[in-house]
Amino acid sequence: MYGKDSVILSDICKRPSGFEHLSPFCYVNILDKSSIEEAVVNNNIDTLIHFSALLSAVGENNVPLAISVNGRGVENVLEVSKAHNLKLFIPSTIGAFGPTTTRDGTPDLTIQRPRTIYGVTKVYAELLGEYYHEKYGVDFRSLRFPGIISTVEPGGGTTDYAIKIYYDALLNGKHICYLKPDTELPMMYDTDCMTSVVQMLHTPSENLSLRTYNVTGFSFTPEQIAESIRKRIPTFQIEYNICPIRQKIADSWPRSLDDSTARRDWAWKPEYDLEATTEIMLELLTAKLLPPKNEPKLATM
Ligand SMILES: NC(=O)C1=CN([C@@H]2O[C@H](COP(=O)(O)OP(=O)(O)OC[C@H]3O[C@@H](n4cnc5c(N)ncnc54)[C@H](O)[C@@H]3O)[C@@H](O)[C@H]2O)C=CC1
Numbered sequence: 480m481y482g483k484d485s486v487i488l489s490d491i492c493k494r495p496s497g498f499e500h501l502s503p504f505c506y507v508n509i510l511d512k513s514s515i516e517e518a519v520v521n522n523n524i525d526t527l528i529h530f531s532a533l534l535s536a537v538g539e540n541n542v543p544l545a546i547s548v549n550g551r552g553v554e555n556v557l558e559v560s561k562a563h564n565l566k567l568f569i570p571s572t573i574g575a576f577g578p579t580t581t582r583d584g585t586p587d588l589t590i591q592r593p594r595t596i597y598g599v600t601k602v603y604a605e606l607l608g609e610y611y612h613e614k615y616g617v618d619f620r621s622l623r624f625p626g627i628i629s630t631v632e633p634g635g636g637t638t639d640y641a642i643k644i645y646y647d648a649l650l651n652g653k654h655i656c657y658l659k660p661d662t663e664l665p666m667m668y669d670t671d672c673m674t675s676v677v678q679m680l681h682t683p684s685e686n687l688s689l690r691t692y693n694v695t696g697f698s699f700t701p702e703q704i705a706e707s708i709r710k711r712i713p714t715f716q717i718e719y720n721i722c723p724i725r726q727k728i729a730d731s732w733p734r735s736l737d738d739s740t741a742r743r744d745w746a747w748k749p750e751y752d753l754e755a756t757t758e759i760m761l762e763l764l765t766a767k768l769l770p771p772k773n774e775p776k777l778a779t780m
């Protein structure tokens with residue numbers, strides 16, 4: 480299940496430089512079922528992890544494309560999983576909840592009436608996956624993630640500021656935040672996110688009481704993440720220029736998630752809190768963005 484001999488990455492665009500050593504890479508357009516099937520058959524794939532999607536903010540700007548990528552893409556991977564007996568993981572999100580859901584300690588099973596096309600398509604993915612599991616026996620599994628914080632530049636979501644703020648802290652000493660200072664959202668560090676996927680995929684089917692679980696790390700506001708950065712970069716400043724679209728989305732999402740079912744069923748437990756996340760983000764991004772200048776080489780004799 481791990482390592483470059485076991486994993487193949489795919490996308491419709493070339494992978495960013497610096498990741499070539501990770502694993503083989505191939506073109507797959509998830510809107511083209513035969514392209515998924517070709518990759519599965521040619522590489523003898525047994526598990527499909529389907530990450531491709533348009534996130535919440537970009538989805539609002541291109542609804543037909545979001546319906547297509549997030550909706551048809553899911554239909555295609557489910558059909559291919561059914562035909563080739565694959566284990567299938569599709570991430571869901573806090574975006575699958577909406578303003579009528581309880582926002583604090585949101586449980587796994589509750590009202591799901593999202594108001595974004597991203598959320599609507601993610602509820603569709605959850606329900607269609609569970610339907611394929613019940614009707615056809617597809618080993619479908621899903622986790623509802625909060626905002627994921629990693630050093631990879633964000634792809635157009637509402638929680639993106641929680642990545643950009645670290646870039647800005649190092650490059651400019653200042654971040655202009657599109658959410659209000661007291662907007663609380665749940666988040667999780669990258670390593671915990673990947674651990675949760677691996678743990679859930681390893682859990683025997685009979686131990687899963689749900690096919691879609693909440694998982695979370697910790698919750699914070701822009702003010703609180705700025706304070707955490709200021710402990711390490713005292714001159715760091717945050718200013719606010721509210722984006723009404725993203726603010727409205729954030730105000731409709733949970734402030735915190737209840738992930739006790741995942742903790743009970745497959746011993747889920749995150750390792751990173753806000754301080755540990757700030758520590759590692761600043762360390763990794765310093766290495767990525769501010770590499771040490773090369774010392775002049777000594778003349779060889
Ligand atoms: N980043 C986050 O905070 C969270 C992400 N998730 C889920 O995790 C998954 C990955 O999210 P990110 O990596 O942040 O998104 P991203 O926007 O960074 O990456 C999405 C990828 O999908 C690819 N893609 C788009 N159209 C495609 C097509 N037709 N065929 C093949 N690939 C296509 C894009 O090229 C891109 O590499 C998504 O399903 C998202 O809903 C869930 C909760 C939080």
Ligand SMILES: CC(=O)[C@H](N)C(=O)O
Pocket residue numbers: 534535536571572573574597624625626627635636637638639
């Ligand atoms: C929480 C998510 O699903 C994503 N980061 C987004 O903000 O759209």
